[in-house]
Amino acid sequence: MNQESMKERLLSRFDRDVVTDAVEFRDQISLTVAKDQIIPVCRFLKEDPELGFDFLSFVAAVDRRPAEPRFEVVYQLYSIEHNHRFRIKALVEESADGSASIDSVVGIWPTADWHERETAEMFGITFKGHPDPRKLLLPEEWTVHPLRKDFPLEGTEQDTPDLPVKGG
Amino acid sequence: MGVTRSLQDSVLVGRLEWFVNWARKSSMWPLGFGLACCALEMIAAFVSRYDLSRFGMEVARPSPRQADLMIVAGTASKKMLPAVLRIYEQMAEPRWVIAMGACACSGGIYKNYAVVQGIDRHLPVDVYIPGCPPRPEALLDGILQLHAKVMQEQSIRNPRITHIKAAPR
Numbered sequence: 001m002n003q004e005s006m007k008e009r010l011l012s013r014f015d016r017d018v019v020t021d022a023v024e025f026r027d028q029i030s031l032t033v034a035k036d037q038i039i040p041v042c043r044f045l046k047e048d049p050e051l052g053f054d055f056l057s058f059v060a061a062v063d064r065r066p067a068e069p070r071f072e073v074v075y076q077l078y079s080i081e082h083n084h085r086f087r088i089k090a091l092v093e094e095s096a097d098g099s100a101s102i103d104s105v106v107g108i109w110p111t112a113d114w115h116e117r118e119t120a121e122m123f124g125i126t127f128k129g130h131p132d133p134r135k136l137l138l139p140e141e142w143t144v145h146p147l148r149k150d151f152p153l154e155g156t157e158q159d160t161p162d163l164p165v166k167g168g
Numbered sequence: 169m170g171v172t173r174s175l176q177d178s179v180l181v182g183r184l185e186w187f188v189n190w191a192r193k194s195s196m197w198p199l200g201f202g203l204a205c206c207a208l209e210m211i212a213a214f215v216s217r218y219d220l221s222r223f224g225m226e227v228a229r230p231s232p233r234q235a236d237l238m239i240v241a242g243t244a245s246k247k248m249l250p251a252v253l254r255i256y257e258q259m260a261e262p263r264w265v266i267a268m269g270a271c272a273c274s275g276g277i278y279k280n281y282a283v284v285q286g287i288d289r290h291l292p293v294d295v296y297i298p299g300c301p302p303r304p305e306a307l308l309d310g311i312l313q314l315h316a317k318v319m320q321e322q323s324i325r326n327p328r329i330t331h332i333k334a335a336p337r
Contacts, residue, residue, distance in 0.1 A: 139247060146281050155281030162246055162284050163253075 001050060003029045006086050009051060013044055028087065035090045035102050042108050045077060053077040053086065059115035061123040065149040069093035071100055071125060092125060101126040122147035139164060188323040192262065193315040199235035199255065200228030204242025206269035206301040213304035223311060232258040243271035244284040253332055256291055261330055266310055267293045270300045292329050
């Protein structure tokens with residue numbers, strides 16, 4: 001199944017307000033999906049026999065600051081059965097207090113667990129319904145999100161101390 | 169034995185301090201641990217081509233309690249730092265530290281939030297070896313510099329600082 005027919009297959013199942021945009025670059029199509037519909041779309045991608053995306057290669061995010069909505073969460077999909085790949089994105093806006101959230105897809109692909117934990121700590125995006133929302137790589141007490149565009153590259157002595165602050 | 173025969177009728181006089189220093193530098197056992205790619209160059213320095221055992225240093229100790237020298241070989245991330253400091257605390261005095269490679273000296277190319285910007289922010293470093301990574305010859309030279317430094321030391325009631333520094337604020 002080629003990229004174009006995968007896109008047609010999704011568009012035949014979902015409305016234009018769910019699959020909002022399609023960008024083609026170097027023979028690869030990226031579909032943008034409404035953030036609150038990410039679970040039904042992902043479930044369809046996995047369970048549809050022709051698409052059959054039984055493996056989630058990667059989940060990551062992009063900070064498009066100062067664009068609005070600020071974040072993109074990107075899902076790289078692969079079908080072991082059909083040996084084909086596809087990419088979907090969801091736009092996530094930043095709320096006034098600096099937080100952002102999207103539904104977790106751990107219920108569909110269990111491998112999303114660590115990918116979402118890393119994305120959550122690096123970008124400050126909450127994955128709603130994640131079964132184990134601890135930090136993955138950063139020290140547990142850090143409250144900053146280093147891969148956000150407004151984060152200072154080297155951090156600060158207060159936010160990213162060399163050693164855990166005792167009694168802090 | 170030739171040595172016994174030649175010493176039989178004589179008395180040797182020397183400085184105790186010199187002797188202690190000589191003994192320390194001639195069997196300085198390094199701690200066998202590495203943090204990143206510099207560790208591979210350190211391993212190369214241990215094995216036959218460069219052969220650290222020429223300097224009495226062939227026994228890399230896995231236990232910090234038996235080691236005299238900590239070679240900080242590689243990038244010290246902030247998550248790794250508490251473990252490094254704990255190992256250093258377990259080493260018996262006198263103890264020495266070599267910062268091997270650009271990362272251990274200054275953070276190197278990792279000028280970011282996750283990496284300690286130089287292990288000398290926390291440990292009293294004796295010798296810095298720049299390079300990314302330094303070749304085994306550079307490590308050997310650094311070790312010989314440390315040996316020379318040890319020979320200059322005041323081995324009895326040494327005022328040298330060997331404790332962990334407080335993190336700069």
